[in-house]
Amino acid sequence: MRKLNVAVIGLGRLGRACARALIDEPEMTLAGVVRRPVSLRPMYGELAPFPAVDHVSDLPYVDIALVCVPTGNVLGVSRELLQARIPIVECARLEGHALATHYGELDDIARAHRTTAVVGAGWDPGVLPLFSHAFDMLIPRGRNLSHRHPGLSLHRSAAVAHIRGVKEALAGEFHSAGGALQHLVYVTLEQGADLAPVQAAICADPLFAGEATQVFQVEDLADIEAEEGQGLVIERRSTAASGKHASLLVEARFEHTAFAARVMLDAARTISSLPHGAHRYALRAP
Incomplete structure (x- = not known):
């Protein structure tokens, strides 16, 4: 099967992340x-073999374009590409009415020129709202708790490491949107140790007692220490009126741009199967 030829429009952080990710793509x-x-200047490093031009028409053949320009320029750039009947994937960071208007305009242009666009193919908008929707669907009568913390500073915790069953530990803290102090603790466990009693012991420790504390087991603390970027905690808890206790929790540490690039490539893989018009990004069934 022929690989899809994908053009990257813009070479900021997102454009560079998309270009690098495409190098190892088996389908593109x-x-x-x-x-x-x-x-405009020659590419360098791992991107040196690839052409850099000032207009998409200067590239030999393009199946799809990934629009990686600042949000204020996305609509104009996308319009020009769609008018040339080049399918596009974009992830403009818009929300609410602005996102709906943006989507509507791209839908009109794509339909008029019989081509396709995938809108909001990033982290947020993109994957994060899908997580939230799934949590709401699974626990319909509940409330959401969430916190984003860019570059949360973590430190080795000797106090936690002394708890029975803990091999090593990292701890960090942040203030929630309401101002309450919250703790995140990452632990590697001794062989044969169970997480539940370790969690209970950490939460009962005088360092954490009485304050919101979340404990996560990891394979290697070095992986956590090496991560940079954003941290995110999303939790949904059922309300008392629901009659049953249920909770869902996702904790993530990631580099926002790399995630957005992966989502854009995922959208590019499926765009040929979509009808003409603009489509909001959605995860595919495996």
Whole structure:
């Protein structure tokens, strides 16, 4: 099967992440990068073999374009590509009425020129709202608790490491939107140790007692220490009126741009199966 030729429009952090991710893609290849004329120069490093041009028409053949320009420029760039009947994937960071209007305009343009666009194919909008929707569906009578913490500072905790069953530990703290102090603790466990009693012992420790504390087991603390970027905790708890106790929790530490690039590539894989028009990003069934 022929690989899809994918152009990257813009070479900021997101554009570079998309271009690098395309190098190892089995189903797609990097057709080239489109940059502003004032920024045009030969590519370097791992992107050196690929062309850089100032207009998409200068690339030999393009199946799909990934629009990686600032949010304020996305609509204009996307309009020009769709008018040239080039399918596009974009992840403009819009929400609410602005996102709905943006989606509607791209839908009109794509239908008029009989081509396709995937809108909001990033982290947020994109995957994060899908997580939230799934939590709401599974626990319909409940409340959401969430917190984002860019670059949460973690430190080795000798106090936690002395708890029975704990091999090593990292701890960090942040203030929630309401101002309450909350703790995140990452532990590696001794062989044969169970997480539940370790969690109970940590939460009962004088360092954490009386304050919201979440404990996560990991394989290697070095992986957590090496991570940079954003941290996120989302929790949904059932209300007393629901009659049954249920809770869901996701905790993530990630680099936002790398995640957005992966979502854009996922959207590019499926765009050929979509009818003409604009479509909000959705996860595929495996």
